[in-house]
Amino acid sequence: MNICLPCGVYNTKYAKDMAIVRTRSHWLLLLAGIVLSLGVPVFLNLHWLSWVIETCIIIIAVLGLYFVTGLCGQISLGQAGFMAIGSYSTAILIGQAGFSYWLALPTSALITGCIAVTFGLPSLRVKGFYLAMATLASQFLILWLITHPPLHHLTGGDNGLTTPAPEIGNIVFNSYESWFFVVMVFMWLMIYFAKNIARTRVGRAFVAVRDSDLAAEVLGINVFRCKLLSFFIAGLFAGIAGSLFAPYITRIAPENFSLEKSIWYLGMLVVGGSGSVVGAVFGVVFIRLLQQITVILGPSITHIPIVGPPLANYLGGIVFGMVIIIFLIFEPRGLNHRWQTFKTSYRLHPFSY
Amino acid sequence: MRGIRFRKWGALVVTAGFLACSMFMVPGIQTNVKAEDVEGEIVIGYDVGMTGPYSATCFVMAQAAEDYWKQHDYKLAVDGKTYKVKFLLVDNKGDVSLSVSNFNRFVGDGAAIVRTEWTPGGVNLMPLAEKARVPVIVGGFTKGLFVPPTKYTYLAQPSYPGILCASVKWYKENVWKGPEKMKLGLLLWDSAFGRSSHIDEVYAYLKEDLNIDVLPTVFFPVKVQDFTPHLMRLKGQGADLIFMQALASQYAMLAKDARRLNVTPKTDLMSTLWCLSDKYIELAGAASEGTYGIWAWNVGVSDDNPSNPVVKKLRDCMEQYRGNRYYDVNYFQGWMGQYINQHALEMAIKKYGFPVTGEQVAECLSNMPPWDWGLTKSFSGYSGGDRLGWHEIKVFQVKNDKVVGVSDWVPEPAEFLKRAPWIIGK
Numbered sequence: 001m002n003i004c005l006p007c008g009v010y011n012t013k014y015a016k017d018m019a020i021v022r023t024r025s026h027w028l029l030l031l032a033g034i035v036l037s038l039g040v041p042v043f044l045n046l047h048w049l050s051w052v053i054e055t056c057i058i059i060i061a062v063l064g065l066y067f068v069t070g071l072c073g074q075i076s077l078g079q080a081g082f083m084a085i086g087s088y089s090t091a092i093l094i095g096q097a098g099f100s101y102w103l104a105l106p107t108s109a110l111i112t113g114c115i116a117v118t119f120g121l122p123s124l125r126v127k128g129f130y131l132a133m134a135t136l137a138s139q140f141l142i143l144w145l146i147t148h149p150p151l152h153h154l155t156g157g158d159n160g161l162t163t164p165a166p167e168i169g170n171i172v173f174n175s176y177e178s179w180f181f182v183v184m185v186f187m188w189l190m191i192y193f194a195k196n197i198a199r200t201r202v203g204r205a206f207v208a209v210r211d212s213d214l215a216a217e218v219l220g221i222n223v224f225r226c227k228l229l230s231f232f233i234a235g236l237f238a239g240i241a242g243s244l245f246a247p248y249i250t251r252i253a254p255e256n257f258s259l260e261k262s263i264w265y266l267g268m269l270v271v272g273g274s275g276s277v278v279g280a281v282f283g284v285v286f287i288r289l290l291q292q293i294t295v296i297l298g299p300s301i302t303h304i305p306i307v308g309p310p311l312a313n314y315l316g317g318i319v320f321g322m323v324i325i326i327f328l329i330f331e332p333r334g335l336n337h338r339w340q341t342f343k344t345s346y347r348l349h350p351f352s353y
Numbered sequence: 354m355r356g357i358r359f360r361k362w363g364a365l366v367v368t369a370g371f372l373a374c375s376m377f378m379v380p381g382i383q384t385n386v387k388a389e390d391v392e393g394e395i396v397i398g399y400d401v402g403m404t405g406p407y408s409a410t411c412f413v414m415a416q417a418a419e420d421y422w423k424q425h426d427y428k429l430a431v432d433g434k435t436y437k438v439k440f441l442l443v444d445n446k447g448d449v450s451l452s453v454s455n456f457n458r459f460v461g462d463g464a465a466i467v468r469t470e471w472t473p474g475g476v477n478l479m480p481l482a483e484k485a486r487v488p489v490i491v492g493g494f495t496k497g498l499f500v501p502p503t504k505y506t507y508l509a510q511p512s513y514p515g516i517l518c519a520s521v522k523w524y525k526e527n528v529w530k531g532p533e534k535m536k537l538g539l540l541l542w543d544s545a546f547g548r549s550s551h552i553d554e555v556y557a558y559l560k561e562d563l564n565i566d567v568l569p570t571v572f573f574p575v576k577v578q579d580f581t582p583h584l585m586r587l588k589g590q591g592a593d594l595i596f597m598q599a600l601a602s603q604y605a606m607l608a609k610d611a612r613r614l615n616v617t618p619k620t621d622l623m624s625t626l627w628c629l630s631d632k633y634i635e636l637a638g639a640a641s642e643g644t645y646g647i648w649a650w651n652v653g654v655s656d657d658n659p660s661n662p663v664v665k666k667l668r669d670c671m672e673q674y675r676g677n678r679y680y681d682v683n684y685f686q687g688w689m690g691q692y693i694n695q696h697a698l699e700m701a702i703k704k705y706g707f708p709v710t711g712e713q714v715a716e717c718l719s720n721m722p723p724w725d726w727g728l729t730k731s732f733s734g735y736s737g738g739d740r741l742g743w744h745e746i747k748v749f750q751v752k753n754d755k756v757v758g759v760s761d762w763v764p765e766p767a768e769f770l771k772r773a774p775w776i777i778g779k
Contacts, residue, residue: 047461158497158548162480
């Protein structure tokens with residue numbers, strides 16, 4: 001990774017080697033990024049502002065998947081279902097148990113984490129596709145429980161639940177502009193946590209389990225604990241994402257957390273690069289921008305004779321499927337790897353090596 | 354070295370600038386009229402699943418909505434003044450998040466009224482509409498959409514439970530002639546749409562008011578592949594009529610399975626809205642013969658005559674833009690949606706003058722009086738908390754590979770509405 005550092009910058013201490021932000025330019029870029037991101041509401045209209053808020057929430061959910069899939073090598077197809085638990089827990093805790101939103105948020109995250117652990121239990125015995133099926137069951141089970149008796153009285157069934165706007169003192173977060181700041185702060189915090197956990201002992205243990213769980217066990221790593229912990233963290237992130245989603249969307253309904261979303265969260269991670277935090281962010285932004293483009297272009301191509309309407313009907317699916325195939329063939333390490341390659345060549349320019 | 358550094362920062366600035374600009378450059382799908390002598394522009398938003406799982410029915414609706422404004426040259430006129438219509442037609446792909454994002458786009462562009470063509474979208478847009486003070490008219494039905502009724506959310510069809518009660522009542526009074534108590538089997542899709550009729554008031558009405566033996570309701574999964582177990586169960590219980598609440602493709606599958614299992618013709622099949630169409634007959638083939646279905650508009654061929662100028666205008670639109678007067682029954686829904694939008698906007702402009710806000714349009718809708726609109730027997734309006742607009746249906750049947758009307762207008766039964774007064778905003 002040293003090649004990614006600018007010329008003349010050396011890691012002279014272990015702490016420096018481990019640092020998330022290493023150089024003055026990094027700090028400047030980070031601060032500029034934070035300031036720019038917080039200034040977004042000034043530049044964007046309502047449509048793009050809501051797009052940014054939702055993108056930030058999805059980034060948090062996909063960062064959860066980054067732990068379980070990217071770092072620990074387990075497959076989870078239930079992230080949207082876990083988000084549903086976070087959202088519904090928040091709405092129920094506020095609306096029916098009288099919690100404040102700021103208490104409901106961590107409580108919902110913990111509840112989601114604990115439930116995710118139960119669905120992670122099969123990871124001890126099964127791997128790969130079999131684990132995917134087990135986590136897929138969580139997606140179906142959670143949505144079924146939400147819409148059917150006896151829980152539907154609590155969750156509102158198909159009619160969903162309304163979440164009141166969170167408040168701090170006299171400040172009511174009842175507009176996109178105000179909620180944007182909360183979501184943005186949480187996103188930066190979760191990115192930091194994700195980066196941070198990845199470089200800790202736990203993070204390294206996750207990587208060891210991913211690369212070879214047998215070798216990791218020989219090294220003294222408690223593999224089962226690691227796998228469950230990764231599911232717990234994934235659930236925690238999904239819970240926070242779901243909890244932030246509830247006041248944003250105002251009324252949560254089962255359709256907000258479909259299986260398709262779970263699959264796409266995994267797809268975003270694959271496209272971005274499953275082993276990195278930056279990749280998760282890139283993947284989410286890229287796929288969501290692509291989604292907007294197909295929304296805009298889809299109806300336009302219906303005017304093309306003969307191929308128009310049938311192609312438009314499946315345009316989204318075709319484009320997304322192609323993107324995944326292209327990435328798996330040409331860039332299996334995702335957008336993040338492309339970004340790293342670009343940075344390296346940019347720094348070495350005009351020299352090739 | 355200095356040149357390299359300059360190029361680095363220059364490239365960064367250019368990239369950042371490009372990214373920032375691209376955010377603003379992405380246009381929405383919109384259709385504009387030529388610059389003419391118009392008083393001003395009115396924005397209408399339409400959120401519809403042109404692609405994705407709902408496209409089979411919604412694509413035609415989107416075409417119809419677009420054709421509606423083409424037919425009207427993207428204009429509406431009030432008191433001799435002409436206004437330009439900016440019609441924003443945006444795909445939601447059957448994704449609630451996109452419906453929300455589309456709604457925000459409409460509001461950002463100054464829409465005075467928005468239509469969404471699916472129930473889940475409506476459920477999610479309901480609180481946003483209230484926040485933005487822009488009325489949303491939802492194509493669909495679920496109790497949560499209007500309990501309690503708000504000034505900003507409206508529907509435009511009879512209620513699904515009301516349709517079920519009305520059509521079963523009609524069947525009992527006009528078709529069924531058994532000496533014993535009639536046995537009704539309910540086959541409901543395990544989705545928000547199917548479950549919307551699974552309410553206590555329906556069962557109470559059927560059992561107590563209609564004196565029907567309602568068999569235990571059978572739910573079938575969203576991705577049903579075979580109706581054999583469901584039909585065998587209902588056959589074993591001796592159902593006289595099986596009423597299904599799903600869409601045309603499921604109804605065709607049901608009709609074919611029922612024929613194969615000899616459930617029909619002894620037991621009759623009936624479905625809710627959206628099922629009986631040429632597409633259904635094509636899918637079900639000979640098994641479609643004799644099956645019943647419902648429509649809530651004047652869709653019969655006999656309705657296409659100069660005595661009904663609205664239906665004639667709709668059929669003319671189909672012929673002009675789709676080359677066939679009987680192109681698709683779903684076309685009614687898309688055309689009708691814009692027809693209501695136009696009426697609402699005209700009411701608002703008449704009352705408040707131009708420009709109109711969403712708030713003013715909502716105010717007009719909430720006090721909308723009955724309207725002789727031609728597409729049904731009547732449009733009862735939205736005043737008094739009634740958010741559905743009309744409450745009547747017609748029963749149709751497949752005879753010799755044709756969809757034929759077999760009933761006059763059948764209202765949602767008064768006894769049922771007494772049990773479920775929330776349907777009419779009471």
